[in-house]
Amino acid sequence: MNIAIIGAGAGIGLESVIQALEKGHNVTALSTKSDHIPDHPNLIKINGNATSSIDMTKTIKNADVILITVGTKNKKATTLFSDIAETLIKVGRELNFSSPVLIITGFGAGESKNYVNFFMRTVISLFLKDQYINKTEMEELITKSNLRWEIIRPGMLTNGSATSTYKVLSRLQRGIKVGKISRADVANFLIDEAENQRFIHQYVALSN
Incomplete structure (x- = not known):
């Protein structure tokens, strides 16, 4: 399987690159810092920006599935997530792209904001409010598009090991x-x- 990973240089994206390669998949990885990604014979690294139509096209044109794992440490107002969504929708339309697109946002985006616990509601309100507003915009753009989307909303992220x-x-x-x-x-x-595509056109929350 050819897997395109957008935002592959760190965090969930980098973990996804490593695990996909371990399972024998071919990976095309897009990141603004692709030098952080270990070399591998089944890996194509693209140093670029997910808001660039040219870079997005290079990354997804041969993909059987796309993983959008972009994050940001910027706690100020941002349009990063909605900009990526708009770029993906535009390129997808041009390529007549029909493969699944799995998109990471976060539990607290969209309707899930009404279900977060008090601690997470406080964290989001104090530190991540603008990020989550834009992640919600991203979800809305993607779910109204013709893409075969799946929205994945993890809880609070840690650097712990895989447990499955x-x-x-x-x-x-x-x-x-x-x-x-x-x-x-x-x-x-x-x-x-x-590999299995069980939740296309659904919103999924993840938690230990």
Whole structure:
């Protein structure tokens, strides 16, 4: 399988690159800092920007599935996520792209904001409010497009090791508990979902 990973230089993206290669997939990895990605014979590294139509086209044109794993440490107002969504939709239309697109946002984006616990609501409000506003815009753009999307909303991310015992929650309901999850486990879900595609056109929350 040819897997395109957007935002592959760190975090969930880098974990996804490593795990996809370990499972024998071919990977095209787009990052503004691709030198952080270890070399591999089944890996194509593209040093570029996910908001560039040219870079996006190079990355996804031969993909069987796309993983969007972009994050930012910028806590100020941003349009990064919605800009990427607009670029992906434009390029996807030009390529007549029909393969699945798995997109990481976060639990607290979109309708899930009404289900976060008090601690996470406080963290988002104090430190990540603008990010989550834009992640919500990203979700809205993607879900209204013709892409075969899947929105993945992990809980609070950690640098822990992969456990493969995480919860996959495909329905928002009163009392839902979404806590911490390691980036490695999120990557594990992404690669498994790339292979099996069980939740297309659904929103999925991940938690340990």
